[in-house]
Amino acid sequence: MQLDPGTVAEGRVTRVTDFGAFVQFENGETGLVHISQIAHSYVRSVSDFLQEGQTVEVKVLGRDERGRLDLSIKELLEEPEEMPRPRAIGKQSPQFESKLRSFMRDAKERGAGGERGRKRKR
Known part of the structure; x- marks a missing residue:
């Protein structure tokens, strides 16, 4: 069995790690399915998806540059129609916005005259 880029093959998971899973093929070669190549959704733990x-x-x-196989399960899965959207951050309160503007204005004023009160080192 030739394992060229684009080949789809069946293998057995031999080891699960924090960063992915190692898959061995019938010809004896082993490759890595990186955690980012397991599913379209966020993968917190490889063991939630794959077991030895x-x-x-x-x-x-x-x-890779050392001849090791890079593998993907995700490439064979149908992509979800719409990726989940990140949660929206709630609108800040008007009091917060007012305090922030005041802080920024004061910081700008202090920054413009900041050299005056400092002693120079020689």
Whole structure:
């Protein structure tokens, strides 16, 4: 079995780590599915998605400079129609906005005359 970029192959998960999972193929080669290549959604823990001994289908993305296989499960999954949107930050209170403007104005005034009160080192 030739594992060229773009090849889709089935392998067995041999090790799960914090940064991804190692998958071994029937020809004996092993590659890494990085945590970012497991799912379209946020992956907090690889073990939530993959377990040792599990058979998975992966796509070969390529090889790194040392000849190791880079693999992806995400590339074989259908992309969600709409990615979840980040939560909106609530509007700040008018009091906060007023205090911030006052602070910025005072800081600007202090910055303009900031050299006056300092002693110079020689």
